[in-house]
Amino acid sequence: KQEVTQIPAALSVPEGENLVLNCSFTDSAIYNLQWFRQDPGKGLTSLLLIQSSQREQTSGRLNASLDKSSGRSTLYIAASQPGDSATYLCAVRANYGQNFVFGPGTRLSVLP
Amino acid sequence: SAVISQKPSRDICQRGTSLTIQCQVDSQVTMMFWYRQQPGQSLTLIATANQGSEATYESGFVIDKFPISRPNLTFSTLTVSNMSPEDSSIYLCSVGTARGEAFFGQGTRLTVV
Numbered sequence: 001k002q003e004v005t006q007i008p009a010a011l012s013v014p015e016g017e018n019l020v021l022n023c024s025f026t027d028s029a030i031y032n033l034q035w036f037r038q039d040p041g042k043g044l045t046s047l048l049l050i051q052s053s054q055r056e057q058t059s060g061r062l063n064a065s066l067d068k069s070s071g072r073s074t075l076y077i078a079a080s081q082p083g084d085s086a087t088y089l090c091a092v093r094a095n096y097g098q099n100f101v102f103g104p105g106t107r108l109s110v111l112p
Numbered sequence: 113s114a115v116i117s118q119k120p121s122r123d124i125c126q127r128g129t130s131l132t133i134q135c136q137v138d139s140q141v142t143m144m145f146w147y148r149q150q151p152g153q154s155l156t157l158i159a160t161a162n163q164g165s166e167a168t169y170e171s172g173f174v175i176d177k178f179p180i181s182r183p184n185l186t187f188s189t190l191t192v193s194n195m196s197p198e199d200s201s202i203y204l205c206s207v208g209t210a211r212g213e214a215f216f217g218q219g220t221r222l223t224v225v
Binding site: 031032034036041042043044045049089091093096099100102103104105 | 118213
């Protein structure tokens, strides 16, 4: 059974810092991996999708990498801003058509 | 991408009653899922909503408690039946696109009193 963990559980940084969020999964046979952002009491916003054949994806200040063989993904946020404060979730899918398995999330606070 | 409209956004309900949550997508999608997020927790899959057939439920979730309808490829409902305070959660509708990307509705925050 696939299990997803995220480190750290919470992170507080001053504005402007570069930071890395980590995601690990136990079964490397994945179809894809997706990073989401969730604001308090809200739904999930898709940030980046990485297919199993890809090593990384970039969108603006965000860069996500995938090392399938070691069961790891990282989300890099450059020049953090207070508006980046949210919970960041990673999720993996085993096969096309199946649901995602979610990690517990990393709660990020960026202080002005 | 897919735009998902989920209603209601929040509700406060009396125990023993039922609430039906609607999920409307702006395009036809094959994959549609319902998740629950209990306070302070991550997302747990309730069921896969199948068009034209009964939903596929995950372990720990049953049709009598969480009946799901999916009459077409753009719409689904989830009912939370005979509610108790333990059902207080955020309920989320999700769809999967052709390239396997997931999109979510804004969620329904349910409080049972």
